[in-house]
Amino acid sequence: MKKKLVALVLACTMIVSIFAGCGKSEDTGKADVTTKAEDGTTVSKSANELVDDENENLDITVWLYKDDYKVYDSYSENPIVDYINKKFNCKLDFQQPAMGSEKEQFSLMLGTGSYTDVMEVTFSTEGVASLYEDGVIVDLAPYIEKYAPNYYAFLQAPENEDVRKALYDNEGRIFSIPSGLRKDEAYHWGGFVYRRDILETMTGGYVSFPSGNEEMTTVEDWEYALSLMDLYFQAAGMTDYADLIIPYNGYFQTGELLNGFDAAPGIYVDGDTVKFGPAQDNFRNYLEKMHEWYEKGYIYKDFASRTNDMFYLPNTALTYGAAAGIWYGLTSQLGGAMSMPEYGLEMTVNAIPSPLDTAHTDKGMGFLSSDADRALANTNAYVVTKACSEAKLARFLKICDYLFTDEGMMLRSYGLTAEQGAADNKVYVDAGLTEGAYTGIEDTFKFNDLLVPDKGQLSIDGKTNSFYGIRLPGLSLYKYNNAYASEASKKASDEWRKYGKANTYPSGVSMTAEDNDAVSSDYSNYTDYMDTMIPKFIMGYEEINDTTWANFVERVNSLGAENSVKIYQRYYDEYLAK
Amino acid sequence: MVEKLKPSRVVFNILNYSFMIVFAFLCIIPIWHVTMASLSNPRLLMSASGIIWKPLGEVTFDGYKLVLQTASVLKGYGNTIIYVVWNTVVGTLITVIAGYLVSRKSFKLKNPLMIFILFTMMFSGGLIPSYQVNRALGLINSRWALMIPGIINAFYITMMKSGFEQLPDSYEESAKLDGAGPMTIMFKILAPLVKANIAVIAMFTVVMHWNSWYPASIYLPAARDAWPLQLIMRELLIKNDTATVLIATGDASGVVNYTANLVKYCVVIVGTLPVLMAYPFAQKYFVTGVTLGGVKG
Structure with missing residues (x-):
């Protein structure tokens, strides 16, 4: 009996210990910055009361996911961070988990309550509004006006309306400072590409698209090319080939291919109205055409089984093995980059837009989520936690403010100049950049030879990101990089962006935790169903007729698409009204 | 005199050997494929499908160069050896002591303690409580986070317990009559008789800690020098x-460096080669381990 009692007590002790981590923080969730008074009591201060003694060196801890830096391991060693540390008399101490463990580490930080002063929220499973509601982060709006006047002016500028609308919530609060903001656009990195050499071979150099254009633009042009590619691969005796590769679920979740049919893969905006793409008739047109192409053998026969392929790098055995005609490609694959002349393999790869379904639309759909809008306001961003003291908050905002000035923007985007002390920075000296990363400005701008994009040795070695500071909050400028882009890249970017992104739902709009959970759950439910049904429609296992289509639409709506549209519409109305 | 085999025995032997050869072949193919891929031309590798029987293009060691030139790889080897040796030596020693203790019939708290141990085997505290305990102990970003909390395994204790319990009581009684104390009985009399169990536990521990990365990713996020x-x-x-x-x-017009495409194959070889090389020498203990707990004649 005594033994049993001891066993019972020990087992109960174990059970109680399981709940050790389930306690809730006593944090009140207030927006004000809190500080410990000398008597040990916690007091709140408003923005006007904050005092930052700039003579005091502050250690600001920052949680940031890792990226590949071939020159150093920790972002704390970044030369721009070093410059900022000296300029603002502080030490930005970056805490970076192992690559691949970011999401888990971020959740662990939230779960255990051991926050850093500042956090980058890319790997947060919650939106910034939820983090605020949970009492993890502070509202920055009152402090930005006082400590970050340049940034405040940037937000108030008419041309930055999109950023302002995404950042401010309905109560006028701001929870984050973006690190992905672009002053101008970089060239787009991926989209449809095709083997031009096949068409040249099959037509003896006289390629003639039905549209009369020099490149493929319409569905009819694609059919012309696909039929020639099919003949080419058959004549070559290939058994495993693909005229066209599409993702395993039968559609691109980023919008490519569908946008040519004036259709979208999910939530999109049409004027002031939010709609769900797969429930619209144009989506049916897309499915019918894909089914027709599959029946003709144009679409890769085993596409539905390629569940592990990333849409931007499909089946490399086919694409790099010269057994694919059209696929979602990358800038680095254009021209003759995929050829291997030493093995008798010559390929000419050109970029093309999605095919315009001229039978049903003359404009296509401005949906391209892979070309995210420039705000990315609340997703690629930094937040300040309740663990941050008032002085550190003020200092951090001053740093952010500097990085939103023209000088700060150049520092982030293009690194240190000789005048900024490149010769005093160990990373720059070791890399041979004592004369700085660049010289001049505007027409006289010139990269250091080692850093010339895709030509300089440091660029070829993939080391350039080690010398810039683009992961810090602030603005990015691409125009000098863009000036070095090849004509092929510029042309490809134009082709891939042909339909624009006017119908893409603004990505920065943040929701309450409840609504966020609701749309996430809906998305999971209707996407599972779509990913099952769409390949069936394309492969013919499910006939596409009025009845099956009506059932499909009804089912996706009942699985949450309709509910999500209502939620998104509510936030979109608020977004437009701001 | 050589005994003539019956036809049925011959057929059985043919089928048996054929099956074992095919099975061995299936086990070797993945390792062979990875080895050949790691030596192949990286651009040709991208266009290959199926099993690679020989290196594609000219043999290249560029992938291995890339992996081994990473300074932290050698440091990682050193760290892993420290963790493996520590956990194997100290962990096994503690496991033997614990197994001996809970196998003694005269030990009054044997059953409650066993329930206590088995409970941890079935129900884990979870990540966040574990993290909080480690943090409270000051183990975050310290090597000790990988050397103290996971040093003992409840399952191994039950294995040791089972091993000690299978020995006749007379061994211990005789030793006591000869004046041996508990330490002498445990280490000098009984432990040598269960060395197969000890070897199996040691080998399992070596393999487990050699392959371990998860605890380090949780408890050593900023202590890169201590990563396994x-x-x-x-x-x-x-x-x-x-x-x-x-x-x-x-x-x-950029230049693509395809060598990185080899890294995934090279890390498999670099990471598993030492264990693969050690395996043949420890194979007999693994076989013993499979039969542990079986009915002995």
């Missing part, structure tokens, strides 16, 4: 993902 080899390899793998390399070359 497998965590460094994992990061190397993610850094050199083919898609990342292709996207990083942002211009059509």
